[in-house]
Amino acid sequence: MSALLEVEGVHAGYGPVNVLEDISLEVGEGQTVALLGANGAGKTTTLRAISGMLKPRGRIRIAGHDVTGRATERIVKLGVAHVPEGRGTFAPLTVEENLRLGAYARRNGGPDLERAFTLFPRLGERRHQRAGTLSGGEQQMLAIARALMLQPRLMLLDEPSLGLAPNLTRELFKVLRQVKEDEGTAMLVVEQNANLVLEFADAAHVLETGRIVLSGTADEVSADESMRKAYLGY
Amino acid sequence: MERFVETLIDGIATGSIYGALALALVLIYRSTGIVNFAQGELAMFSTFIAWGLVEAGIPLGLAILLTLAVSLVGGMVIERVLIRPVEGGQELTLVTVTLGLFILVNGLARWIWGSTNRGFPSLFPDGSANLVGIGVAWESLGLVAVLLGVVGVLWLVFQHTTLGLAMRAAAVDPAASRLVGIPVGRMLMLGWGFAAVCGALAGVLVAPRLFLDPNLMGPVIIYSFAAATLGGFDSPFGAVLGGWIIGVAEALAGGYVDFIGQDLKILVPLGVILAVLLIRPQGLFGSPEVARA
Amino acid sequence: MSRTRIAWIVLLVLAILLPFFFSSYRVTQFTLVLAYAVAALGLNLLLGYSGQISLGHGAFFALGAYVTAILVAKSGWPHLATIPVAAAICAAAGFAVGIPALRLHGLYLALVTLGLAVATPQLIKRFDGLTGGTQGLAAPSPSVPGFLDFLADDQWLYLLNLAILVPMFVLAAGLVRGRVGRALVTVRDNPIAAKTFGVDLAAYKTRAFAVSAAYAGVAGSMFTITVGFVAPESFGFALSFSFLAAVVVGGLATVAGAIFGALFIEFVPVYAADVNEALAAVIYGGVLILFMYVLPTGVVGLARRVRLRPKQEGERDAVVVDRGVAGGGAGERVRAQ
Numbered sequence: 001m002s003a004l005l006e007v008e009g010v011h012a013g014y015g016p017v018n019v020l021e022d023i024s025l026e027v028g029e030g031q032t033v034a035l036l037g038a039n040g041a042g043k044t045t046t047l048r049a050i051s052g053m054l055k056p057r058g059r060i061r062i063a064g065h066d067v068t069g070r071a072t073e074r075i076v077k078l079g080v081a082h083v084p085e086g087r088g089t090f091a092p093l094t095v096e097e098n099l100r101l102g103a104y105a106r107r108n109g110g111p112d113l114e115r116a117f118t119l120f121p122r123l124g125e126r127r128h129q130r131a132g133t134l135s136g137g138e139q140q141m142l143a144i145a146r147a148l149m150l151q152p153r154l155m156l157l158d159e160p161s162l163g164l165a166p167n168l169t170r171e172l173f174k175v176l177r178q179v180k181e182d183e184g185t186a187m188l189v190v191e192q193n194a195n196l197v198l199e200f201a202d203a204a205h206v207l208e209t210g211r212i213v214l215s216g217t218a219d220e221v222s223a224d225e226s227m228r229k230a231y232l233g234y
Numbered sequence: 235m236e237r238f239v240e241t242l243i244d245g246i247a248t249g250s251i252y253g254a255l256a257l258a259l260v261l262i263y264r265s266t267g268i269v270n271f272a273q274g275e276l277a278m279f280s281t282f283i284a285w286g287l288v289e290a291g292i293p294l295g296l297a298i299l300l301t302l303a304v305s306l307v308g309g310m311v312i313e314r315v316l317i318r319p320v321e322g323g324q325e326l327t328l329v330t331v332t333l334g335l336f337i338l339v340n341g342l343a344r345w346i347w348g349s350t351n352r353g354f355p356s357l358f359p360d361g362s363a364n365l366v367g368i369g370v371a372w373e374s375l376g377l378v379a380v381l382l383g384v385v386g387v388l389w390l391v392f393q394h395t396t397l398g399l400a401m402r403a404a405a406v407d408p409a410a411s412r413l414v415g416i417p418v419g420r421m422l423m424l425g426w427g428f429a430a431v432c433g434a435l436a437g438v439l440v441a442p443r444l445f446l447d448p449n450l451m452g453p454v455i456i457y458s459f460a461a462a463t464l465g466g467f468d469s470p471f472g473a474v475l476g477g478w479i480i481g482v483a484e485a486l487a488g489g490y491v492d493f494i495g496q497d498l499k500i501l502v503p504l505g506v507i508l509a510v511l512l513i514r515p516q517g518l519f520g521s522p523e524v525a526r527a
Numbered sequence: 528m529s530r531t532r533i534a535w536i537v538l539l540v541l542a543i544l545l546p547f548f549f550s551s552y553r554v555t556q557f558t559l560v561l562a563y564a565v566a567a568l569g570l571n572l573l574l575g576y577s578g579q580i581s582l583g584h585g586a587f588f589a590l591g592a593y594v595t596a597i598l599v600a601k602s603g604w605p606h607l608a609t610i611p612v613a614a615a616i617c618a619a620a621g622f623a624v625g626i627p628a629l630r631l632h633g634l635y636l637a638l639v640t641l642g643l644a645v646a647t648p649q650l651i652k653r654f655d656g657l658t659g660g661t662q663g664l665a666a667p668s669p670s671v672p673g674f675l676d677f678l679a680d681d682q683w684l685y686l687l688n689l690a691i692l693v694p695m696f697v698l699a700a701g702l703v704r705g706r707v708g709r710a711l712v713t714v715r716d717n718p719i720a721a722k723t724f725g726v727d728l729a730a731y732k733t734r735a736f737a738v739s740a741a742y743a744g745v746a747g748s749m750f751t752i753t754v755g756f757v758a759p760e761s762f763g764f765a766l767s768f769s770f771l772a773a774v775v776v777g778g779l780a781t782v783a784g785a786i787f788g789a790l791f792i793e794f795v796p797v798y799a800a801d802v803n804e805a806l807a808a809v810i811y812g813g814v815l816i817l818f819m820y821v822l823p824t825g826v827v828g829l830a831r832r833v834r835l836r837p838k839q840e841g842e843r844d845a846v847v848v849d850r851g852v853a854g855g856g857a858g859e860r861v862r863a864q
Contacts, residue, residue, distance in 0.1 A: 052412075053409070053413075073418070088409065090407055090410060093399075093402065097399055100399060101399060101416070105415025105416075150415075
């Protein structure tokens with residue numbers, strides 16, 4: 001049985017600028033994998049290559065389908081929900097409309113709004129409000145809730161805690177942990193807050209200037225000397 | 235007084251046609267950020283198709299329905315083939331391509347149908363209805379009813395269907411739309427298709443009042459530009475209201491201001507466009523970002 | 528002497544000899560090409576160098592044409608004396624349009640100027656006391672002067688127009704290469720930087736509009752001199768569209784392109800009419816679209832690209848090269864002050 005997501009020898013970039021050099025990684029069914037590294041190391045680019053937002057060289061397979069170079073909207077149909085950095089909610093649309101759009105690519109059943117509102121009660125209170133009027137934290141919740149509407153097999157999360165107050169960040173990761181346990185959703189998480197994500201990830205990769213320089217289980221990566229110095233601060 | 239009311243009603247009726255074409259402009263502007271200079275010519279072409287079908291013995295109502303279907307497909311094909319390669323390009327590129335389309339379609343129509351005037355049958359009966367003591371032509375009532383019907387249908391589609399929601403999303407943020415699985419390209423095609431349908435309706439509504447020839451929509455498109463500018467280029471309701479205001483202003487100016495008279499009526503939309511752009515560039519109902527485009 | 532200068536001189540000699548090798552009918556067509564070239568050059572100054580879109584240059588062309596026609600027909604002025612007047616009036620009109628244009632961005636400016644083009648024939652008809660309305664106004668072309676009596680009428684008119692065109696082109700070339708041109712390019716490509724360097728955006732843009740309109744006006748005068756008659760139908764919005772086509776076909780931000788563009792808009796309809804009167808429009812439209820896809824730098828851009836190829840492999844867009852060089856130059860110049 002092959003992994004849910006297989007990235008093999010991927011090179012990608014913007015125009016003539018190559019950002020990723022020979023990236024290979026896997027995310028198994030139900031597994032959580034963290035992508036760590038400094039700004040500009042290529043974490044976001046990796047997620048973009050996987051969801052087809054830019055055209056990579058190499059090979060990317062999702063659930064056995066070769067999706068290298070496939071259009072984003074078709075990759076989404078395989079159950080891949082990408083929450084981009086900076087959230088990407090539709091500001092002029094209401095919370096409810098944003099959530100309904102999250103279920104756009106789902107094949108079975110209508111959008112299950114109630115479940116989203118159970119996970120994020122604040123969104124329920126604001127369901128008819130325009131997304132643009134929400135606070136930053138609420139918009140981040142909305143972005144995650146919208147991604148969950150797809151009932152994804154794989155979530156790509158780009159800096160979910162960026163700009164969130166510490167208590168909101170804890171709340172967010174609680175929800176993610178719950179989703180992971182209840183539904184076995186696999187996740188590939190890019191996160192600055194390495195401590196936080198390593199606590200709940202199964203495996204981790206460290207990127208440096210477009211290459212993977214360290215891979216292992218979350219514990220192995222946490223234990224690595226250079227990693228500790230560079231990212232964990234102890 | 236009676237003459238004033240008649241002028242007013244006439245203005246609203248004519249304004250409904252401007253509104254329909256302005257709606258087409260707004261649909262395209264909202265989804266692709268393009269001001270489609272060729273919109274009027276596409277409408278004229280559609281009207282010729284309807285005329286051809288009627289000449290071939292097909293009843294008017296059915297001919298118009300068929301025309302709307304052909305226009306929908308035609309609009310989609312034009313977006314896919316001609317517009318897609320330059321989407322997101324520089325303004326000059328976009329303006330030039332839609333102007334090229336304008337000239338091309340106008341030329342094609344002259345080639346196929348020649349430049350002679352042709353009569354086009356009206357959808358509405360002659361005569362007038364009596365509304366609280368004022369005779370209102372059935373045609374005027376019909377024009378307003380058709381426009382309201384179009385707005386109603388568009389509103390239902392955009393506010394109450396998943397397809398409409400997806401189209402709005404694609405217009406707001408194409409990248410985020412792809413991430414939720416919306417085929418953005420197909421939404422843009424549909425936007426052009428819907429616009430072509432609105433334009434075709436404007437064409438078959440205006441043709442009976444004028445004569446059908448390849449320059450049918452030349453003046454109408456200017457009034458519709460004014461309507462869309464006044465209402466706000468991204469506001470469908472603004473387009474309709476703008477159409478009515480322009481229609482009434484035109485009728486009043488033509489009827490009451492001697493200097494303007496019938497020859498210079500064209501200055502009305504021009505004045506409105508210029509005034510709106512200088513005083514409130516986003517129009518009455520548009521969002522301010524549009525002005526910066 | 529640079530190769531470009533030699534090429535221009537050869538071209539000028541050919542242009543002078545041209546009327547002696549063609550029929551009178553063709554020569555008149557070439558004379559119109561000269562007028563259109565001046566108009567296209569004017570529009571290109573605006574479009575290519577200051578980046579403002581005008582779909583209404585036919586209006587300035589008409590204004591110039593009528594100024595000449597009215598002064599000649601009603602006040603008995605000599606033809607050539609009307610040209611500075613036409614230029615001045617059109618410059619003033621262009622300046623007046625340029626002021627609101629400052630507040631209008633791309634598409635909206637296109638809209639307003641399109642309106643101007645559409646309204647032009649109506650305005651001509653409305654002021655029929657002055658313009659002769661739908662009837663038109665006859666202002667017979669100047670006759671061959673005695674000392675040139677070996678020339679036929681058409682040859683004389685051609686050479687007269689050529690004599691008007693040459694200084695217009697020399698002036699334009701000087702303008703775009705000089706300080707003003709570089710400032711304009713900076714304004715077009717990077718308005719914010721231009722502002723930072725102290726380029727007065729508003730002043731340059733309105734002046735560009737005025738100069739551009741003056742060119743169109745002079746072209747209009749040339750038209751009247753050539754044709755000897757003006758009527759509203761000659762100045763519909765299709766005329767403005769052809770000017771745009773000429774600029775696009777010839778190449779944006781090139782001086783030489785105006786000539787290619789003018790040849791295109793004069794001769795395509797002539798040859799297309801053999802097949803169908805509407806074919807010219809179909810070709811115009813198709814070519815406008817096609818050029819935007821495959822040859823956005825126009826004919827002159829293509830020529831430059833061919834010439835640049837061996838030296839600058841991998842450079843895809845010749846205009847970009849120009850922009851970079853010109854933009855940088857203007858920046859340095861302003862900084863040095």
